[in-house]
Amino acid sequence: MFARNSELKVLTVQRAMLAVILAIAMLGVACGSGGVDGKYRDASGTFNAEFKDGKAYIAMGSYAVDGTYKIEGNKLIATGDFGMMLPHTIVFTILSDGTLDPPRDTPIPRLEKVKK
Numbered sequence: 001m002f003a004r005n006s007e008l009k010v011l012t013v014q015r016a017m018l019a020v021i022l023a024i025a026m027l028g029v030a031c032g033s034g035g036v037d038g039k040y041r042d043a044s045g046t047f048n049a050e051f052k053d054g055k056a057y058i059a060m061g062s063y064a065v066d067g068t069y070k071i072e073g074n075k076l077i078a079t080g081d082f083g084m085m086l087p088h089t090i091v092f093t094i095l096s097d098g099t100l101d102p103p104r105d106t107p108i109p110r111l112e113k114v115k116k
Helices: 002-031
Strands: 038-041 047-052 055-060 063-072 075-080 089-094
Touching (some): 047 075, 055 075
Antiparallel strands (some): 038 047
């Protein structure tokens, strides 16, 4: 009887740990690319970006390019042929308020998500 109770406790603990791991994984997916998907622009409206389903669209004035993006932690990594003014890979920091902070060595200003 003592062994049976011990086995039940182990099984209960394993199930609880599995539930916690799954919850954390689902939270990570929800806060990952889906949380970033949408349109962004700077305060003046000159610089615009859209991120959706792994595709990146970045426009500065009338100059617009397409690329791809991925999320790694609190970083949005956009890759594409962005021209001479921007690097091939741009790493934005996703801030706690949802804005995207660009690298300091680019002319890109901080981008805010466009409200629907």
